Amino acid sequence: MTSVHEARSALGRRLRELRRQAGMTGKQLAETLSWAPSKVSKLENGRQTPTDGDIHGWTQVTGSQGEAAALLASLHTLEVQHSEWQRQLKSGLASHQRELADLDVQTKFFRVFEATVIPGLLQTGEYARARFVQGATTLKVPNDINEAVRARARRQEILYRPDKRFHFVLTEAALRFRLCTPEIMLGQLDRLISLSALPHVKLGIIGFETPYVVAPWHGFWILDRERVMVETYSAELNLAQPQEVELYGGVFEQLGAVASYGRAARAVITRVIDDLAPEAAEDGS
Template structure:
């Protein structure tokens, strides 16, 4: 398994820095000469080549102009923007509120036919009730200190559930039993959320497995991740969304999902765990 979910972003940033370094060498320029041509301090060239800082579009244009590589500007800018989208801090996403990020998630689901999800923390967004989503997103907003547009964000999040009923979308979801027991909002909110899980389980588009807390684990609990088709994975950490697209890392998550599936129970046994969690609410 990869040592860190952000390794794709780091590797891509290093690859971009290497391309820029090669352009400088091919042009026969030292780092100091390139800095002089671009009007920069020499340390800026060193930081860029060491992949220590993001590279602005204007910096890429200046670099290519100084090295005679103007024909590569568009490709390098595209590569740079892709790098920055791999590791996307939540506070950056939510700097104007949470609604925009929820709408982006809507678009991703719309374009995906098969979605495999593993959650160890909360119910996945497309399964959430409005009350559960409100309680969860309220706490996220307070923790991050970002603008409060919870009502609008909840509306956008709940809208994702349409894909459970429309089109050829398929959702294979694995939930740690702890998620059923972790109270988000009031007891009534949790009861409604758990009841909603029971309601969506029979849908043809849904496969819902629950990993019991008592199972003898072959694979440890992981961070929540969403695997879209077999193209990319969105990994959710405390501070950021990490988008993984390197084939070798995507393959790791596919393998992990398969191992986690072996731990889960389905059908009657899964319903029993959900019902037990409802009963425990008193």
């Protein structure tokens, strides 16, 4: 998030420079563009992200049309770093899954930490459907859930490719949070056990009794050594600065170091299954 704020602030500072070079006050610029006076201040101080139209209007009024291309490039880089869900999912959930599939093809090594949910690449169709239903309801985006579930299932074929490597680390909480019915969760837990045996998949589970070296603040995906993806309620963050990727890589190593693997990881999953099974049986009766 820090890099996004810095990028927005840098863009705002450049806009302020162009205004001052033109000998204009913020009030004069706003009046010329028929904007609210506060908009200029918000843009210059990085509190609001400009649109393409804002950039074109600003450079035209300040006589700096030659700067428009560079400013637009900065803006579009910022949009990639901070991609709001409402904008990203405007064409539907399935479309976003297809975009992720293209990114999957390019990536050789996936390092994934999740504290609250099962990662998309490991989800059963029923669990995925429950997640998509919640997303569509919360964000009020087009309801193409059936297609999105199919698209996610197709993405999962990448787990079987010998040229890919996957290291997943989950907390026990992610296995226990009630984000779907007990019956669906039992199927999901059974699938985790099966996938943990794949030759290119390394699955670690951090049990509740495990002392943490670094706090599990939020989930994140590290794609090769090029990008870190973080999902928030409002947006998908794409962090690509080398120091950010390095930082998250170090955090992942610390989380992965305290996780249990192999038979010990499956024991944690089985323990959760044993706890959940009576509830699922009761719901099904």
